[in-house]
Protein backbone atom coordinates (compact mmCIF):
# COMPACT_ATOMS: atom_id res chain seq x y z
CA UNK A 508 0.00 0.00 0.00
CA UNK A 509 2.69 2.46 1.06
CA UNK A 510 4.85 1.25 -1.79
CA UNK A 511 1.96 1.86 -4.12
CA UNK A 512 1.67 5.46 -3.00
CA UNK A 513 5.40 5.98 -3.34
CA UNK A 514 5.40 4.61 -6.86
CA UNK A 515 2.34 6.64 -7.69
CA UNK A 516 3.99 9.87 -6.68
CA UNK A 517 7.26 9.16 -8.42
CA UNK A 518 5.36 8.39 -11.62
CA UNK A 519 3.30 11.57 -11.35
CA UNK A 520 6.24 13.77 -10.48
CA UNK A 521 8.46 12.12 -13.06
CA UNK A 522 5.90 12.93 -15.74
CA UNK A 523 5.82 9.37 -17.07
CA UNK A 524 5.09 9.72 -20.79
CA UNK A 525 2.55 6.92 -20.89
CA UNK A 526 0.77 8.44 -17.95
CA UNK A 527 0.68 11.87 -19.56
CA UNK A 528 -0.75 10.41 -22.72
CA UNK A 529 -3.55 8.64 -20.86
CA UNK A 530 -4.43 11.77 -18.91
CA UNK A 531 -4.50 13.93 -22.02
CA UNK A 532 -6.68 11.46 -23.89
CA UNK A 533 -9.13 11.26 -20.97
CA UNK A 534 -9.35 15.02 -20.86
CA UNK A 535 -9.75 15.32 -24.60
CA UNK A 536 -12.47 12.66 -24.92
CA UNK A 537 -14.48 13.78 -21.88
CA UNK A 538 -13.87 17.46 -22.60
CA UNK A 539 -15.21 17.26 -26.13
CA UNK A 540 -18.08 15.03 -25.04
CA UNK A 541 -18.97 17.47 -22.26
CA UNK A 542 -18.81 20.41 -24.65
CA UNK A 543 -21.18 18.72 -27.10
CA UNK A 544 -23.48 17.61 -24.26
CA UNK A 545 -23.62 21.16 -22.93
CA UNK A 546 -24.38 22.62 -26.33
CA UNK A 547 -27.23 20.13 -26.76
CA UNK A 548 -28.30 19.77 -23.14
CA UNK A 549 -28.69 23.36 -21.97
CA UNK A 550 -30.97 24.51 -24.83
CA UNK A 551 -32.92 21.26 -24.60
CA UNK A 552 -33.32 21.64 -20.83
CA UNK A 553 -34.40 25.26 -21.22
CA UNK A 554 -36.93 24.30 -23.88
CA UNK A 555 -38.39 21.48 -21.79
CA UNK A 556 -38.48 23.65 -18.70
CA UNK A 557 -39.95 26.79 -20.23
CA UNK A 558 -41.96 26.02 -23.34
CA UNK A 559 -45.29 24.30 -23.68
CA UNK A 560 -45.60 22.13 -26.76
CA UNK A 561 -46.99 18.84 -27.92
CA UNK A 562 -44.79 15.94 -26.98
CA UNK A 563 -43.20 17.76 -24.07
CA UNK A 564 -44.23 15.19 -21.49
CA UNK A 565 -42.87 12.39 -23.61
CA UNK A 566 -39.58 14.24 -24.11
CA UNK A 567 -39.26 14.85 -20.38
CA UNK A 568 -39.86 11.17 -19.71
CA UNK A 569 -37.18 10.27 -22.25
CA UNK A 570 -34.66 12.66 -20.70
CA UNK A 571 -35.34 11.26 -17.23
CA UNK A 572 -34.88 7.75 -18.60
CA UNK A 573 -31.61 8.84 -20.19
CA UNK A 574 -30.41 10.22 -16.87
CA UNK A 575 -30.92 6.89 -15.16
CA UNK A 576 -29.70 4.70 -18.00
CA UNK A 577 -26.80 2.36 -17.14
CA UNK A 578 -23.78 3.68 -19.09
CA UNK A 579 -22.63 0.21 -19.95
CA UNK A 580 -25.92 -0.40 -21.77
CA UNK A 581 -25.37 2.81 -23.72
CA UNK A 582 -21.90 1.48 -24.51
CA UNK A 583 -23.42 -1.73 -25.76
CA UNK A 584 -25.92 0.18 -27.87
CA UNK A 585 -23.22 2.35 -29.44
CA UNK A 586 -21.10 -0.74 -29.99
CA UNK A 587 -23.91 -2.46 -31.86
CA UNK A 588 -24.63 0.63 -33.94
CA UNK A 589 -21.01 1.28 -34.89
CA UNK A 590 -19.74 -2.24 -35.42
CA UNK A 591 -19.10 -3.29 -39.00
CA UNK A 592 -22.40 -5.09 -39.23
CA UNK A 593 -24.25 -2.43 -37.23
CA UNK A 594 -26.89 -0.06 -38.58
CA UNK A 595 -24.50 2.87 -38.77
CA UNK A 596 -21.18 1.08 -39.04
CA UNK A 597 -22.23 -0.79 -42.17
CA UNK A 598 -22.98 2.49 -43.97
CA UNK A 599 -19.25 3.14 -44.03
CA UNK A 600 -19.67 6.91 -44.15
CA UNK A 601 -16.65 9.07 -43.39
CA UNK A 602 -18.36 11.07 -40.63
CA UNK A 603 -19.54 8.03 -38.71
CA UNK A 604 -16.84 7.12 -36.19
CA UNK A 605 -15.39 3.65 -36.19
CA UNK A 606 -15.44 1.39 -33.21
CA UNK A 607 -12.32 1.45 -30.99
CA UNK A 608 -11.48 5.06 -31.73
CA UNK A 609 -11.61 8.10 -29.41
CA UNK A 610 -14.50 9.41 -31.54
CA UNK A 611 -16.60 6.35 -30.73
CA UNK A 612 -15.90 6.98 -27.04
CA UNK A 613 -17.01 10.58 -27.46
CA UNK A 614 -20.28 9.43 -29.02
CA UNK A 615 -20.96 7.12 -26.09
CA UNK A 616 -20.08 9.79 -23.53
CA UNK A 617 -22.31 12.37 -25.21
CA UNK A 618 -25.24 9.96 -25.02
CA UNK A 619 -24.47 9.42 -21.33
CA UNK A 620 -23.95 13.08 -20.43
CA UNK A 621 -26.43 15.14 -22.41
CA UNK A 622 -29.56 13.82 -20.64
CA UNK A 623 -27.89 14.69 -17.33
CA UNK A 624 -27.17 18.23 -18.49
CA UNK A 625 -30.65 18.63 -19.99
CA UNK A 626 -32.48 17.15 -17.00
CA UNK A 627 -30.72 19.23 -14.38
CA UNK A 628 -30.98 22.38 -16.52
CA UNK A 629 -34.71 21.79 -16.84
CA UNK A 630 -35.08 21.44 -13.08
CA UNK A 631 -33.02 24.58 -12.54
CA UNK A 632 -35.04 26.82 -14.87
CA UNK A 633 -38.29 25.48 -13.46
CA UNK A 634 -37.10 26.60 -10.06
CA UNK A 635 -36.90 30.24 -11.14
CA UNK A 636 -39.71 32.50 -9.91
CA UNK A 637 -42.36 32.37 -12.68
CA UNK A 638 -43.02 36.08 -12.14
CA UNK A 639 -39.52 36.81 -13.42
CA UNK A 640 -40.56 35.97 -16.96
CA UNK A 641 -43.33 38.59 -17.00
CA UNK A 642 -41.03 41.06 -15.28
CA UNK A 643 -38.27 40.87 -17.89
CA UNK A 644 -40.81 40.90 -20.70
CA UNK A 645 -42.32 44.03 -19.22
CA UNK A 646 -38.85 45.56 -19.29
CA UNK A 647 -38.67 44.84 -23.00
CA UNK A 648 -36.98 41.46 -23.28
CA UNK A 649 -37.40 39.57 -26.53
CA UNK A 650 -38.09 35.86 -26.46
CA UNK A 651 -34.36 35.06 -26.50
CA UNK A 652 -33.53 37.67 -23.93
CA UNK A 653 -36.23 36.25 -21.67
CA UNK A 654 -34.82 32.73 -21.97
CA UNK A 655 -31.33 34.04 -21.34
CA UNK A 656 -32.46 35.97 -18.26
CA UNK A 657 -34.09 32.85 -16.81
CA UNK A 658 -30.99 30.73 -17.48
CA UNK A 659 -28.89 33.42 -15.89
CA UNK A 660 -31.07 33.45 -12.77
CA UNK A 661 -30.78 29.67 -12.66
CA UNK A 662 -27.02 29.74 -13.28
CA UNK A 663 -26.07 27.92 -10.07
CA UNK A 664 -28.29 25.02 -11.09
CA UNK A 665 -27.17 25.14 -14.72
CA UNK A 666 -23.52 24.94 -13.64
CA UNK A 667 -24.43 22.01 -11.43
CA UNK A 668 -26.00 20.37 -14.49
CA UNK A 669 -22.70 20.62 -16.36
CA UNK A 670 -20.81 19.25 -13.36
CA UNK A 671 -23.19 16.31 -13.20
CA UNK A 672 -22.54 15.67 -16.89
CA UNK A 673 -18.77 15.77 -16.38
CA UNK A 674 -18.96 13.52 -13.32
CA UNK A 675 -21.05 11.05 -15.28
CA UNK A 676 -18.43 10.55 -17.99
CA UNK A 677 -14.96 11.20 -16.57
CA UNK A 678 -15.30 8.35 -14.07
CA UNK A 679 -17.19 5.97 -16.32
CA UNK A 680 -15.60 2.64 -17.25
CA UNK A 681 -18.05 0.27 -18.90
CA UNK A 682 -19.02 2.19 -22.01
CA UNK A 683 -15.54 3.45 -22.91
CA UNK A 684 -14.18 -0.05 -22.36
CA UNK A 685 -16.72 -1.50 -24.79
CA UNK A 686 -16.56 1.05 -27.58
CA UNK A 687 -12.95 2.15 -27.06
CA UNK A 688 -11.45 -1.25 -26.42
CA UNK A 689 -8.73 0.07 -24.09
CA UNK A 690 -6.08 0.01 -26.79
CA UNK A 691 -2.70 1.25 -25.56
CA UNK A 692 -1.73 4.64 -26.99
CA UNK A 693 -5.07 4.91 -28.79
CA UNK A 694 -8.13 4.55 -26.63
CA UNK A 695 -6.76 3.93 -23.16
CA UNK A 696 -8.20 6.43 -20.71
CA UNK A 697 -7.78 6.78 -16.96
CA UNK A 698 -10.61 4.50 -15.89
CA UNK A 699 -9.88 1.69 -18.31
CA UNK A 700 -6.17 1.92 -17.50
CA UNK A 701 -6.93 1.57 -13.80
CA UNK A 702 -8.92 -1.58 -14.44
CA UNK A 703 -6.15 -3.03 -16.59
CA UNK A 704 -3.26 -2.15 -14.30
CA UNK A 705 -5.10 -3.48 -11.27
CA UNK A 706 -5.74 -6.74 -13.06
CA UNK A 707 -2.06 -6.96 -13.98
CA UNK A 708 -1.08 -6.35 -10.38
CA UNK A 709 0.60 -2.98 -11.14
CA UNK A 710 -0.94 -1.37 -8.12
CA UNK A 711 1.47 1.56 -8.14
CA UNK A 712 0.50 2.65 -11.60
CA UNK A 713 -3.18 1.98 -10.91
CA UNK A 714 -2.94 4.08 -7.79
CA UNK A 715 -1.17 6.89 -9.62
CA UNK A 716 -3.96 6.91 -12.19
CA UNK A 717 -6.56 6.89 -9.43
CA UNK A 718 -4.93 9.83 -7.70
CA UNK A 719 -4.87 11.77 -10.94
CA UNK A 720 -8.52 10.98 -11.66
CA UNK A 721 -9.47 12.11 -8.18
CA UNK A 722 -7.53 15.32 -8.37
CA UNK A 723 -8.98 16.09 -11.80
CA UNK A 724 -12.48 15.66 -10.44
CA UNK A 725 -11.59 17.77 -7.43
CA UNK A 726 -10.04 20.54 -9.51
CA UNK A 727 -13.00 20.81 -11.88
CA UNK A 728 -15.46 20.83 -9.01
CA UNK A 729 -13.38 23.42 -7.22
CA UNK A 730 -13.28 25.71 -10.25
CA UNK A 731 -17.00 25.28 -10.71
CA UNK A 732 -17.73 25.97 -7.06
CA UNK A 733 -15.72 29.15 -7.38
CA UNK A 734 -17.87 30.13 -10.34
CA UNK A 735 -20.99 29.46 -8.33
CA UNK A 736 -19.58 31.32 -5.37
CA UNK A 737 -19.09 34.39 -7.49
CA UNK A 738 -22.71 34.44 -8.48
CA UNK A 739 -23.76 33.94 -4.86
CA UNK A 740 -21.76 36.98 -3.85
CA UNK A 741 -23.51 39.27 -6.30
CA UNK B 742 -56.38 64.93 -25.70
CA UNK B 743 -55.38 62.08 -27.95
CA UNK B 744 -56.20 58.51 -27.07
CA UNK B 745 -53.27 56.23 -26.28
CA UNK B 746 -55.11 53.02 -25.46
CA UNK B 747 -58.61 52.06 -26.30
CA UNK B 748 -60.25 48.84 -25.18
CA UNK B 749 -63.40 47.50 -26.77
CA UNK B 750 -65.34 44.53 -25.40
CA UNK B 751 -62.19 43.15 -23.86
CA UNK B 752 -62.54 40.05 -21.72
CA UNK B 753 -60.07 37.85 -19.91
CA UNK B 754 -61.13 34.38 -18.86
CA UNK B 755 -59.27 31.70 -16.98
CA UNK B 756 -61.02 28.48 -17.84
CA UNK B 757 -64.69 29.22 -17.45
CA UNK B 758 -64.11 32.06 -15.01
CA UNK B 759 -64.29 35.60 -16.34
CA UNK B 760 -61.95 37.89 -14.41
CA UNK B 761 -62.14 40.96 -16.62
CA UNK B 762 -64.85 42.35 -18.89
CA UNK B 763 -64.27 45.90 -20.06
CA UNK B 764 -66.79 47.15 -22.59
CA UNK B 765 -65.25 50.46 -23.38
CA UNK B 766 -62.26 52.24 -21.92
CA UNK B 767 -60.01 54.93 -23.36
CA UNK B 768 -56.74 55.96 -21.77
CA UNK B 769 -55.54 59.36 -22.88
CA UNK B 770 -51.98 60.19 -23.82
CA UNK B 771 -50.33 62.13 -21.04
CA UNK B 772 -52.88 61.48 -18.30
CA UNK B 773 -52.58 59.90 -14.89
CA UNK B 774 -55.34 57.32 -14.58
CA UNK B 775 -55.84 55.65 -11.22
CA UNK B 776 -57.47 52.23 -11.00
CA UNK B 777 -59.13 51.34 -7.73
CA UNK B 778 -61.17 48.37 -6.68
CA UNK B 779 -61.22 45.57 -4.18
CA UNK B 780 -58.75 42.71 -4.13
CA UNK B 781 -59.35 40.32 -7.02
CA UNK B 782 -61.18 42.95 -9.09
CA UNK B 783 -58.88 42.40 -12.05
CA UNK B 784 -56.62 45.45 -11.72
CA UNK B 785 -53.34 43.61 -12.17
CA UNK B 786 -54.85 41.62 -15.01
CA UNK B 787 -55.77 44.85 -16.78
CA UNK B 788 -52.20 46.12 -16.42
CA UNK B 789 -50.86 42.90 -17.95
CA UNK B 790 -53.07 43.53 -20.97
CA UNK B 791 -51.88 47.12 -21.24
CA UNK B 792 -48.24 45.97 -21.22
CA UNK B 793 -49.05 43.36 -23.92
CA UNK B 794 -47.92 40.59 -21.58
CA UNK B 795 -51.03 38.57 -22.19
CA UNK B 796 -53.64 38.81 -24.92
CA UNK B 797 -57.31 39.40 -24.15
CA UNK B 798 -59.46 36.28 -24.43
CA UNK B 799 -61.82 38.24 -26.68
CA UNK B 800 -62.10 41.82 -27.85
CA UNK B 801 -59.55 44.30 -29.12
CA UNK B 802 -56.92 46.49 -27.56
CA UNK B 803 -55.80 49.48 -29.62
CA UNK B 804 -52.53 51.25 -28.87
CA UNK B 805 -51.89 54.41 -30.89
CA UNK B 806 -54.13 53.22 -33.69
CA UNK B 807 -52.59 49.72 -33.82
CA UNK B 808 -55.15 47.09 -32.91
CA UNK B 809 -54.21 43.91 -31.13
CA UNK B 810 -56.76 41.17 -30.94
CA UNK B 811 -56.33 37.64 -29.59
CA UNK B 812 -53.79 35.64 -31.51
CA UNK B 813 -51.93 38.64 -32.88
CA UNK B 814 -48.39 39.07 -31.66
CA UNK B 815 -47.45 42.51 -30.49
CA UNK B 816 -44.16 43.70 -32.04
CA UNK B 817 -41.29 44.00 -29.59
CA UNK B 818 -40.79 47.67 -30.52
CA UNK B 819 -44.35 48.41 -29.37
CA UNK B 820 -44.03 46.44 -26.13
CA UNK B 821 -40.84 48.36 -25.39
CA UNK B 822 -42.75 51.63 -25.24
CA UNK B 823 -44.60 50.49 -22.15
CA UNK B 824 -43.37 49.06 -18.88
CA UNK B 825 -44.78 47.94 -15.56
CA UNK B 826 -43.69 48.14 -11.95
CA UNK B 827 -45.33 45.04 -10.54
CA UNK B 828 -47.15 44.68 -7.29
CA UNK B 829 -44.48 42.26 -6.10
CA UNK B 830 -41.21 43.46 -7.59
CA UNK B 831 -38.96 40.75 -8.97
CA UNK B 832 -35.35 41.84 -9.04
CA UNK B 833 -32.58 39.99 -10.82
CA UNK B 834 -29.87 38.33 -8.72
CA UNK B 835 -27.44 41.11 -9.46
CA UNK B 836 -26.44 44.42 -7.98
CA UNK B 837 -28.91 47.27 -7.65
CA UNK B 838 -27.03 49.10 -10.37
CA UNK B 839 -27.20 46.33 -12.92
CA UNK B 840 -30.89 45.82 -12.16
CA UNK B 841 -31.52 49.44 -13.06
CA UNK B 842 -29.36 49.05 -16.18
CA UNK B 843 -31.19 45.90 -17.27
CA UNK B 844 -33.89 47.41 -19.49
CA UNK B 845 -31.37 49.69 -21.18
CA UNK B 846 -29.04 46.76 -21.81
CA UNK B 847 -31.91 44.85 -23.43
CA UNK B 848 -32.17 47.77 -25.84
CA UNK B 849 -28.46 47.67 -26.55
CA UNK B 850 -27.60 50.79 -24.56
CA UNK B 851 -24.45 50.41 -22.49
CA UNK B 852 -22.90 53.69 -21.44
CA UNK B 853 -25.59 54.73 -19.05
CA UNK B 854 -23.72 55.03 -15.76
CA UNK B 855 -24.65 58.68 -15.30
CA UNK B 856 -28.35 58.07 -15.94
CA UNK B 857 -28.33 55.13 -13.53
CA UNK B 858 -26.75 57.18 -10.76
CA UNK B 859 -29.20 60.02 -11.29
CA UNK B 860 -32.21 57.70 -11.28
CA UNK B 861 -31.07 55.94 -8.10
CA UNK B 862 -30.55 59.35 -6.55
CA UNK B 863 -34.13 60.25 -7.57
CA UNK B 864 -35.63 57.33 -5.69
CA UNK B 865 -33.44 57.98 -2.67
CA UNK B 866 -31.11 55.01 -3.15
CA UNK B 867 -27.94 56.84 -4.19
CA UNK B 868 -25.72 54.90 -1.78
CA UNK B 869 -26.90 51.41 -2.69
CA UNK B 870 -25.70 51.06 -6.29
CA UNK B 871 -23.31 48.18 -5.56
CA UNK B 872 -25.50 46.29 -3.11
CA UNK B 873 -26.80 42.85 -4.15
CA UNK B 874 -30.47 43.31 -4.96
CA UNK B 875 -31.59 40.28 -2.98
CA UNK B 876 -30.38 41.89 0.26
CA UNK B 877 -32.67 44.92 -0.08
CA UNK B 878 -35.62 45.63 2.17
CA UNK B 879 -39.12 45.43 0.69
CA UNK B 880 -39.42 49.17 0.23
CA UNK B 881 -35.94 49.50 -1.23
CA UNK B 882 -36.68 46.72 -3.69
CA UNK B 883 -39.86 48.48 -4.74
CA UNK B 884 -37.95 51.70 -5.37
CA UNK B 885 -35.30 49.85 -7.40
CA UNK B 886 -38.12 48.40 -9.49
CA UNK B 887 -39.47 51.91 -10.05
CA UNK B 888 -36.01 53.24 -10.98
CA UNK B 889 -35.51 50.35 -13.39
CA UNK B 890 -38.79 51.20 -15.12
CA UNK B 891 -38.58 54.98 -15.23
CA UNK B 892 -35.04 55.06 -16.61
CA UNK B 893 -36.53 53.60 -19.80
CA UNK B 894 -38.61 56.78 -20.34
CA UNK B 895 -41.61 54.75 -21.50
CA UNK B 896 -44.60 56.35 -23.21
CA UNK B 897 -46.80 54.58 -20.72
CA UNK B 898 -45.74 53.62 -17.22
CA UNK B 899 -47.98 51.11 -15.44
CA UNK B 900 -47.67 51.10 -11.68
CA UNK B 901 -49.20 48.32 -9.60
CA UNK B 902 -49.31 49.48 -5.98
CA UNK B 903 -45.92 51.19 -6.19
CA UNK B 904 -46.00 52.46 -2.63
CA UNK B 905 -47.52 49.45 -0.87
CA UNK B 906 -44.43 48.72 1.23
CA UNK B 907 -43.27 52.25 1.92
CA UNK B 908 -43.21 54.63 4.87
CA UNK B 909 -44.96 58.02 4.56
CA UNK B 910 -41.76 59.85 3.67
CA UNK B 911 -41.00 57.49 0.78
CA UNK B 912 -44.62 57.46 -0.33
CA UNK B 913 -44.34 61.23 -0.70
CA UNK B 914 -41.05 60.86 -2.57
CA UNK B 915 -42.46 58.34 -5.03
CA UNK B 916 -45.60 60.40 -5.59
CA UNK B 917 -43.48 63.42 -6.44
CA UNK B 918 -41.43 61.38 -8.92
CA UNK B 919 -44.55 60.03 -10.57
CA UNK B 920 -46.11 63.48 -10.82
CA UNK B 921 -42.90 64.89 -12.26
CA UNK B 922 -42.55 62.14 -14.87
CA UNK B 923 -46.06 62.92 -15.98
CA UNK B 924 -45.63 66.69 -15.97
CA UNK B 925 -42.15 67.00 -17.45
CA UNK B 926 -42.01 64.08 -19.84
CA UNK B 927 -45.69 63.68 -20.60
CA UNK B 928 -45.52 60.01 -19.55
CA UNK B 929 -48.94 58.40 -19.48
CA UNK B 930 -49.37 56.80 -16.09
CA UNK B 931 -51.78 54.09 -15.07
CA UNK B 932 -51.66 53.67 -11.33
CA UNK B 933 -53.29 50.83 -9.44
CA UNK B 934 -53.70 51.74 -5.82
CA UNK B 935 -55.59 50.64 -2.73
CA UNK B 936 -55.10 54.08 -1.30
CA UNK B 937 -57.93 56.35 -2.42
CA UNK B 938 -56.10 59.40 -1.10
CA UNK B 939 -53.20 58.59 -3.36
CA UNK B 940 -55.56 58.32 -6.30
CA UNK B 941 -56.95 61.68 -5.37
CA UNK B 942 -53.53 63.29 -5.06
CA UNK B 943 -52.05 61.95 -8.29
CA UNK B 944 -54.73 61.10 -10.79
CA UNK B 945 -56.66 63.19 -13.25
CA UNK B 946 -59.18 60.40 -13.74
CA UNK B 947 -60.15 57.39 -11.67
CA UNK B 948 -61.51 54.02 -12.77
CA UNK B 949 -63.39 51.80 -10.35
CA UNK B 950 -63.27 48.07 -11.12
CA UNK B 951 -65.48 45.54 -9.37
CA UNK B 952 -65.49 41.86 -10.26
CA UNK B 953 -63.67 42.65 -13.49
CA UNK B 954 -66.24 45.22 -14.59
CA UNK B 955 -65.80 48.95 -14.97
CA UNK B 956 -68.30 50.46 -12.57
CA UNK B 957 -67.32 54.05 -13.05
CA UNK B 958 -64.65 56.12 -14.72
CA UNK B 959 -64.65 59.86 -14.13
CA UNK B 960 -62.39 62.81 -13.54
CA UNK B 961 -60.99 62.73 -10.03
CA UNK B 962 -63.15 65.47 -8.60
CA UNK B 963 -66.40 64.00 -9.87
CA UNK B 964 -65.33 60.51 -8.88
CA UNK B 965 -64.84 61.45 -5.27
CA UNK B 966 -67.40 64.24 -4.84
CA UNK B 967 -70.29 63.26 -7.06
CA UNK B 968 -70.02 59.66 -8.24
CA UNK B 969 -72.84 58.43 -10.44
CA UNK B 970 -72.86 54.90 -9.17
CA UNK B 971 -73.76 54.40 -5.51
CA UNK B 972 -71.22 51.57 -5.26
CA UNK B 973 -68.42 54.02 -6.07
CA UNK B 974 -69.34 56.22 -3.13
CA UNK B 975 -69.60 53.21 -0.86
CA UNK B 976 -66.18 51.95 -1.95
CA UNK B 977 -64.52 55.32 -1.46
CA UNK B 978 -65.96 55.66 2.02
CA UNK B 979 -64.82 52.14 2.87
CA UNK B 980 -68.38 50.96 3.36
CA UNK B 981 -68.43 48.51 0.53
CA UNK B 982 -69.34 44.97 1.43
CA UNK B 983 -68.08 42.41 -1.09
Ligand SMILES: Nc1ncnc2c1ncn2[C@@H]1O[C@H](COP(=O)(O)OP(=O)(O)OP(=O)(O)O)[C@@H](O)[C@H]1O
Nearest residue numbers: 755760778779780781782783784785786787828935
Ligand atom coordinates in the same frame (compact mmCIF):
# COMPACT_ATOMS: atom_id res chain seq x y z
N1 LIG C 1 -53.32 32.79 -14.07
C1 LIG C 1 -54.50 32.82 -13.45
N2 LIG C 1 -55.29 31.74 -13.41
C2 LIG C 1 -56.48 31.77 -12.78
N3 LIG C 1 -56.98 32.84 -12.17
C3 LIG C 1 -56.26 33.96 -12.18
C4 LIG C 1 -54.98 34.02 -12.82
N4 LIG C 1 -54.50 35.26 -12.66
C5 LIG C 1 -55.41 35.95 -11.97
N5 LIG C 1 -56.48 35.18 -11.67
C6 LIG C 1 -57.67 35.60 -10.94
O1 LIG C 1 -58.14 36.77 -11.52
C7 LIG C 1 -58.69 37.62 -10.56
C8 LIG C 1 -58.15 39.01 -10.74
O2 LIG C 1 -56.80 39.01 -10.37
P1 LIG C 1 -55.95 40.34 -10.31
O3 LIG C 1 -54.57 39.94 -9.92
O4 LIG C 1 -56.09 41.08 -11.58
O5 LIG C 1 -56.66 41.12 -9.11
P2 LIG C 1 -56.29 42.53 -8.48
O6 LIG C 1 -57.43 43.43 -8.74
O7 LIG C 1 -54.95 42.97 -8.95
O8 LIG C 1 -56.24 42.17 -6.94
P3 LIG C 1 -55.25 42.72 -5.79
O9 LIG C 1 -55.76 44.07 -5.40
O10 LIG C 1 -55.43 41.73 -4.68
O11 LIG C 1 -53.89 42.75 -6.34
C9 LIG C 1 -58.35 37.02 -9.21
O12 LIG C 1 -59.53 36.46 -8.65
C10 LIG C 1 -57.35 35.97 -9.51
O13 LIG C 1 -57.48 34.88 -8.65
Ligand SMILES: [Mg+2]
Nearest residue numbers: 784785828901
Ligand atom coordinates in the same frame (compact mmCIF):
# COMPACT_ATOMS: atom_id res chain seq x y z
MG1 LIG D 1 -53.15 43.13 -8.11
